[in-house]
Amino acid sequence: MTTPKIDALLEARARITPPATGYQPTREFIAAFRQLRQRRRTLLRRYWVAAAAALLILLTWPWRTQERPSAASAGRSDCTAPSERLAAAERHFGPAAGLLFVNDDLLVFERQDADRANHYLVTIEILASGGVKLARLEFATAGDDYIVLEDERINGRIFLVHSDNQNAVLELSLHLRNAGRGNIHLDEIMALEQRNATLALSDGTRLRVDFCRRES
Amino acid sequence: MSTPENQECRFENMILEHLPVFRSLSRRILNNPVEVDDAVQSALLKAWQQRHSFRGQAQLASWVARIVINESYDRLRRQQQEQLVEFTNTDLPAAEPSREWELQRLDQAIAELPELYRQTVHIAILAGYDTTTAAAMLDCSPNTLYQRIHKAKELLHEALQNDHPEN
Incomplete structure (x- = not known):
């Protein structure tokens, strides 16, 4: 094909104007x-969280298999500071990831508002x-959060609304598969007017909640 | 400092203002409105994800326009690969080829040009922009644009010269 022929073809191609109709409205x-x-x-974040979770499991495997203090002693001598394990997980995953310990197991979930800092410990x-x-x-x-959990160990939702530094309302609708200690179903709403509150449940069990503003 | 919300807002305003241009560039390549919209969406997403690599001195819309052209030609190439049998040498017409066949070969040759020359042909020749506008969209001087057009035509000639050995 000669150069003039190519020029002619290019001109012919430029003259072809496809119809400008049939497109989505601009707003849509x-x-x-x-x-x-x-x-x-969302997809990228999930990939990142999944990769980080896999890495954490690998890194903490020796620690997880060692004998260590029970969940009871992992806890809350001072509820204004996160436990060592939660602080370590936060350092590892960064502030955008949602982190929840169910007994000794760490679950990673997507936070509703990853841009806001986690000022409260529950x-x-x-x-x-x-x-x-x-x-x-x-x-x-x-402080205000709507956490949806879908895991074989725990599923349901935690809905938290706080009105000022200390007052908050906590709504739990959770089902825990608690190996060896029976499954637990919670469907409760609690008003938290102090750092902690205890609620007697109908089956004789009790629910204790600590809700503290963390000291940075 | 530009917040993420500001960036999103600025980007969406840019889409609002320039969507007809993006569509017009893409529809000369893809022809079908649904495919055009898909190509433009995909190009916009790529532009959004790569926005940190965007050089501030170039105009955002021009940069996105070039991504739209690349994305549209990528899709066209994929379509052509699916219909490859139509363009193999065995299908070369024995007598005078039809104008439609020649234009299809031209489209294929443009699609296979290096990115820079493909964008040049599309913006400066096919889309019909004047030299100043085309040079601005391609982020180069008018003189450079002429050189690129010349080189692009040479490459097209090389690609198409074996189509009709008798010419």
């Missing part, structure tokens, strides 16, 4: 772009009538 197009961007962001304990600890949950939160 931008809304679709926003959704696409959000989906991609510990939830379920105690049998004799004071024996059946389960313990420990996590940090921005």
Whole structure:
């Protein structure tokens, strides 16, 4: 094909104007772009969290298999500071990841608002009538949070609304598969007017919640 | 300092203002409105993800326009690969080829040009922008643009010269 022929073809190609109809309305197009961007962001975050979780499991495997103090002693001599293990997990995963200890197991979840700092520490304990600890949950939160948990050990949701530094309302709808200590189902709403509150449940068990503003 | 919300807002305003241009550039390549919208969405997403590599002195919309062209040609190449049998030498017409066939070969040759020359052909020749606008969109001087057009035509000639040995 000669150069003049190519020039002629290019001119002919330039004259072909496809119809400018049949497109999405602009607002819908931008809304679709926003959704696409959000989906991609969520996907990337999930990949990152999954990779980090796998890494943490590998790194902490020797520690997890060693004999160590029970959940009861892992705890809350001072509820304004996170436990060592929660602080270590926060350092490792960074502030954007949601971290929850169910007894000795760490769960990583997607935080509702990853941009806000986790200023509050929450510990939830379920105690049998004799004071024996059946389960313990420990996590940090921005204060207002809606946490959805979907794991074989625990599923359900934790809904937390706080009105000022100390007052908060906690709604729990959780099902825990508690190996060896029986499954636990919680469907409770608690008003937290102090650092901690205890609620007697209908089956004789008790729910104890610590809700503290952390001291940085 | 630019917050993430500001960046999103600025980017969406840019889409709002320049979407007709992006579509017009893409539809000369892909023709089908649904494919055009898909290509533009995909290009915008790539631009958003790579926004940190965007050089401030170039205009954001021009940079995105070039990504739209690349994305559209990538899709066209994929389509052509699926229909490859239509363009193999065994299908070369024995007599005078039809204009449609020649234009398809031209599209294929443009799609296979290096990115820089592909963008040059598309913006400066096919889309019909004047020299100043085309040079601005390609982030180069008019003189450089002429040189690139010349080189692009040479490359097209090389790619297409064996189509009709008798010419």
